[in-house]
Amino acid sequence: MILKFLRLVRILRVLVKYGLDEIAISGFDKPGISRLLDLAFFWRDLSTPRGVRLRLALEELGPIFVKLGQVLSTRSDLVPPDIIYELSKLQDRVPPFDSDLAIAQIERSLGAHPDQLFARFERIPVASASIAQVHFAALPDGTQVAVKVLRPGMKKLIDEDVALMHMAANFINRVWEDSKRLKMKEVVHEFDKYLHDELDLMREAANAAQLRRNFADSKMLMVPEMYWDYCSSSVITMERMHGIPVSQTDRLLEAGVDLKKLSSDGVEIFFTQVFRDGFFHADMHPGNILVSIDPASFGRYIALDFGIVGTLNDYDKDYLSQNFLAFFRRDYKRVAEAHIESGWAPKETRVDELEAAVRACCEPIFDRPLKDISFGQILLRLFQTSRRFNVEVQPQLVLLQKTLLNIEGLGRALDPDLDLWKTAKPYLERWMAEQVGWRGLLERFKAEAPRYSHIIPQLPRLTHQALTAIADRDTSSHELLRELAEEQRRTNRLLSFLVFFVGAFVVGVVGFQAWMRYHGGA
Known part of the structure; x- marks a missing residue:
């Protein structure tokens, strides 16, 4: 609790330093509030444009707030154009962390020292961002790879900062009428979810594998291969591009x-x-x-x-x-x-x-x-x-x-x-x-065919069981039984026709495609 309070104090200090209180009240300012704030914080210089001040404040508050600014740079419904322009300049310019910490992270996650896992491991990182940093290496067979290592202590920092963002969103919801339409709580929730998703590097590796599979035959996009024997939730190893x-x-x-x-x-x-x-x-x-x-x-x-x-x-x-x-x-x-x-x-x-x-x-x-x-x-x-x-x-x-x-x-x-x-x-x-079109219809038939193959043969039996159960509720009603029996026969005839129609349709289309391939090849 003390650490959370100290973090809140630091955030408030940075907000005041860059005059973000002035931005916050700009939409619903009351007479005299701005003058009162100017008198209270007479020592600060607010001559710099507000968008620049906001960007500098987010950069000073750290990587989580930088990412928040990147998300806000897409929200033209929330943010004026001059601020959007400045927030779009935000990038994860984060100094690398100590290579010894990266090596310790690899050893904990993969069960061995990098010198045992790799034929070569470069201690100096080639890239560093808010969540992780990257080292080049080579597998025992000589394959060139990039090893991405999660930054230590990130989960705790994210949990603390995002909790404060949730508090801010709840407060804004209470004082700003337009906040419900803009769904600020939901936006913070989405931001929270994606930040925590980034903390699981196995999820990132799975995302890469899915995208690589989607574009396996593409002549426009390449996605690095993941080497799963060298991957964990805090370390992933991929093809060097x-x-x-x-x-x-x-x-x-x-x-x-x-x-x-x-x-x-x-x-x-x-x-x-x-x-x-x-x-x-x-x-x-x-x-x-x-x-x-x-x-x-x-x-x-x-x-x-x-x-x-x-x-x-x-x-x-x-x-x-x-x-x-x-x-x-x-x-x-x-x-x-x-x-x-x-x-x-x-x-x-x-x-x-x-x-x-x-x-x-x-x-x-x-x-x-x-x-x-x-x-x-x-x-x-x-x-x-x-x-x-x-x-x-x-x-x-x-x-x-x-x-x-x-x-x-x-x-x-x-x-x-x-x-x-x-x-x-x-x-x-x-x-x-x-x-x-027809192509889409055929593809959907193909996708659903395994499910239909199980369901359609069972329909007559399931229909009979359902009708028998209904009839058993009133055994004295012979008329009802006759009507239900007739209804079952009609249903069975309809199902038989449906099965025949679907089968004929699929066979006809497949046959037509085969005919086209044969004559096209000829």
């Missing part, structure tokens, strides 16, 4: 990489992860992306750091795909209808009014290159519109928004003339055709 950081465009150009193709590939990779897989890398800042210049994989992206991934269910994917396509087609009425149908906007919302508001936000950005568009400004206007129509912000989409802004920044650096809409539209249209 070689490439140029995507932010170093001069080196990429010198190596002959086509930046325009690279930028369009990035858009397709993003939409493939979101709409095909519902599983996407949610921390795609330039520090986590390399570009291969090896002849065998030249020009492919290399993804690193899989501690934060986003997932979407089928409902989210369907909703988002409809909205994206409607945006690309400038069908603002469909956007408004989708918001109301999903329950994100109140059911009494007038479609024409919401349609007009969305049109005013989005129409100015079409037919313009990415260099002339600010997604930050667009998102801000959309969230202002959402406030007017009481549209609820969905916490599960915060990571998606963050990733989309990462893609925007990446696209600006690689190809300022990239038209994000025109690049993404053909892919989304193809994906929608696969989902709602």
Whole structure:
């Protein structure tokens, strides 16, 4: 309790030092409060812009608050544009911890000293972030690997700081009327969950394995292999990847990489992860992306750091795909209808009014290159519109928004003339055709076939048992028995027809595909 109190005192001291109390009361200031604060803290200098002061304060408070700032940089509904701009500059610039601590962590986790586990282990780390740091090594067979080691004491620090954030969110919920719509408690809960997920490096390794499997045949993205015999919850060992950081465009150009193709590939990779897989890398800042210049994989992206991934269910994917396509087609009425149908906007919302508001936000950005568009400004206007129509912000989409802004920044650096809409539209249209067309129907039949093969043969018996149980409740009613028996016969005939129809359909489609392959090959 004493340590928690001291941490709270330190946080308050930093907030006062950088004048963040002034930012906090700016939305509901009462006459005289600002003057009173200026008199009380006369010694501080507040001439620096507020966004810069907030960024410096978060950096001084440590890695957990840096990550909070990174999350807030995606929340244009909560944060003004000048602060969004500064928070987007936050990165995990954390000094490495002592290599002896890293070696001790490896020994505890893997049961042996690194000199016994590896043919070579480099004591000096090559990268250091808020959660872990990375050392290069070589396996006994000579395979080049990267060993990621969890920073000691992180769980305790995260638990203490996140507990204070929960307290702050509860307080804001009580004093700010708009907080319920913005779901600040849920946002902190999401932040808490993802931070604790990052503490389990085995989860990160599993995320990497899933993403690698999803893109096993890709010519655009590479994901390092995990070596499971050298992995634990606090140490993971992965394939060492070689490439140029995507932010170093001069080196990429010198190596002959086509930046325009690279930028369009990035858009397709993003939409493939979101709409095909519902599983996407949610921390795609330039520090986590390399570009291969090896002849065998030249020009492919290399993804690193899989501690934060986003997932979407089928409902989210369907909703988002409809909205994206409607945006690309400038069908603002469909956007408004989708918001109301999903329950994100109140059911009494007038479609024409919401349609007009969305049109005013989005129409100015079409037919313009990415260099002339600010997604930050667009998102801000959309969230202002959402406030007017009481549209609820969905916490599960915060990571998606963050990733989309990462893609925007990446696209600006690689190809300022990239038209994000025109690049993404053909892919989304193809994906929608696969989902709602015959191909999608066949794939769903195939996916459900094992389940149907168990259920369908049992249906007549289960139906008979259910009807017998109902009839037993009133044995004196012979008429009821006759009706139920007849109903069972009709049901059995219907089921037989259904089984025949499904079987004929599947056999016909498979046969047609075989015929096409045969004649196509011929």
